[in-house]
Amino acid sequence: MNADMDAEPPFPSTVTLRVHRFLPRPDRDRGRSSSPFGARRSPFGASSSPSRRxxxxxxTEDFTIAARPEDTVLDCLQLIRRTIDPTLAFRYSCGHGMCGSDAVSINGSPTLLCTATVGDWTKAAHEDGGFRRTGADPGSGEAATAIIDTTDATDAADGGRAKATDAAEGARTSATDVTDGTRSPDQADDGAFAQPPVIEVGPLPGFPVIRDLVVDIDPMFDQIRRLDPHLVGADDPSTESRTAAHEYLQTPAQLRRYELLSDCIACGVCEGSCPVYAGGEAFVGPAALVAASRFINDSRDTLTEGRLDAIDTQDGVAACQSVRACSRECPRGIDVGEEIWRLVAKVKERQA
Ligand code: SF4
Ligand code: FES
Structure with missing residues (x-):
C-alpha cells in the first residue's frame, strides 16, 4: 500500500486563540472612587466631551481548540462560546463579509472575524516572524487552555458545560493543559496537538470597548450621519407629489465614479487602522470621508458644495496624515487613502 495512504490525515489540528477579555464595572459602581480620600476631581472642571471609555x-485568555485551516476565526469563537465559555462576547451578523458588524483586531491588524481564516492568520504569523507558541509564555493565572475536538460534539458540549461552570467561578481547569506541557500519553504522541499556533484576537482599535471583543461604534456612525449620507437629487419631492416616481439617469461612466464607494459596509476597519482616528472624538475618520466621497462623486447629487464645506475643516480632510493604513485593510477593496487624497485635492481646488 502507498505510504501516503497510511499516513494520518493532517487534520484536525489545533490552534490557540488568545482572546482579549473585558468585563465592565457594573453600573452601580460607576462614579465611585476606590480612593479612601474620596472622588478625584479635575482642577480644570468637568470635561466638555465625556469619555465613552x-x-x-x-x-487575556487562551483557548486551544481543534480547527481546520479553512475555518474562520468567527467559527472558532462560536465553538468556544458554544462549548467552553458562553460568556465570551463578540458581535457578528451575516457571517460572510457583508454586514460589517464583526470587525476586530487579529494579530494586531483590524479585520473581519468572518473572513479571517485560521490558515491565513497562522501563516501570516509565520511570515511575520511573529509566530508564537503556547508554552513560550505561560501568561497570567487567568489564562485557560482547553482542547475541544469538533469531531466529538457530545464530549465537547459536555466538557464545555463543565468548563462554563468553572468559568463562572473564575477558577478554571482544563482537561489537558497544553500551556504547561502536561498531556495525556495519547496526545503526547499526536504531533497535531503539539505546540499549536497562536492567533491573537482583540477589540477593534480606536473604539471604546463595551465587553470582550464588542466595541462601541456609535462615534463612527455619528460622524457619518453628520455628513448627510443620502442622495439629495435635483427634483425636490416637496414641490411635487411625494408618490411620484423620480428617475435619475446616469451614464455607466458616471456610475463608475462612485460605485465602488457604495460597497462600503461601515465596518470601521479603516478607522481601526488609522493612527489619527481615536473614537471619532476629533478627526472625522476615513469611513465618514468615504461616505461623503460616495455622494460627492455621484452626478445626481446636488449637495456637493455643502459636503465639501463639511469636510473642509481642521478635523476633516485636513487632519488626514496620508498614512494610508486604511487602504491596506479595507475588506471591500476600497483604496480609502486614495479617496481621501482626492477629496483633499477637491477641497484645495475650491480654495485656489
Ligand atoms: S471604507 Fe472599507 S474599511 Fe472603511 S468602513 Fe468602509 S468597508 Fe470598512
Ligand atoms: S459577520 Fe457580517 S461582515 Fe462579518
Whole structure:
C-alpha cells in the first residue's frame, strides 16, 4: 500500500486563540472612587466631551481548540462560546463579509472575524516572524487552555458545560493543559496537538470597548450621519407629489465614479487602522470621508458644495496624515487613502 495512504490525515489540528477579555464595572459602581480620600476631581472642571471609555477588568485568555485551516476565526469563537465559555462576547451578523458588524483586531491588524481564516492568520504569523507558541509564555493565572475536538460534539458540549461552570467561578481547569506541557500519553504522541499556533484576537482599535471583543461604534456612525449620507437629487419631492416616481439617469461612466464607494459596509476597519482616528472624538475618520466621497462623486447629487464645506475643516480632510493604513485593510477593496487624497485635492481646488 502507498505510504501516503497510511499516513494520518493532517487534520484536525489545533490552534490557540488568545482572546482579549473585558468585563465592565457594573453600573452601580460607576462614579465611585476606590480612593479612601474620596472622588478625584479635575482642577480644570468637568470635561466638555465625556469619555465613552468604560472601566472594568481586562485580561487575556487562551483557548486551544481543534480547527481546520479553512475555518474562520468567527467559527472558532462560536465553538468556544458554544462549548467552553458562553460568556465570551463578540458581535457578528451575516457571517460572510457583508454586514460589517464583526470587525476586530487579529494579530494586531483590524479585520473581519468572518473572513479571517485560521490558515491565513497562522501563516501570516509565520511570515511575520511573529509566530508564537503556547508554552513560550505561560501568561497570567487567568489564562485557560482547553482542547475541544469538533469531531466529538457530545464530549465537547459536555466538557464545555463543565468548563462554563468553572468559568463562572473564575477558577478554571482544563482537561489537558497544553500551556504547561502536561498531556495525556495519547496526545503526547499526536504531533497535531503539539505546540499549536497562536492567533491573537482583540477589540477593534480606536473604539471604546463595551465587553470582550464588542466595541462601541456609535462615534463612527455619528460622524457619518453628520455628513448627510443620502442622495439629495435635483427634483425636490416637496414641490411635487411625494408618490411620484423620480428617475435619475446616469451614464455607466458616471456610475463608475462612485460605485465602488457604495460597497462600503461601515465596518470601521479603516478607522481601526488609522493612527489619527481615536473614537471619532476629533478627526472625522476615513469611513465618514468615504461616505461623503460616495455622494460627492455621484452626478445626481446636488449637495456637493455643502459636503465639501463639511469636510473642509481642521478635523476633516485636513487632519488626514496620508498614512494610508486604511487602504491596506479595507475588506471591500476600497483604496480609502486614495479617496481621501482626492477629496483633499477637491477641497484645495475650491480654495485656489
Ligand atoms: S471604507 Fe472599507 S474599511 Fe472603511 S468602513 Fe468602509 S468597508 Fe470598512
Ligand atoms: S459577520 Fe457580517 S461582515 Fe462579518
Amino acid at each position: 468604560r472601566h472594568g477588568r481586562q485580561w
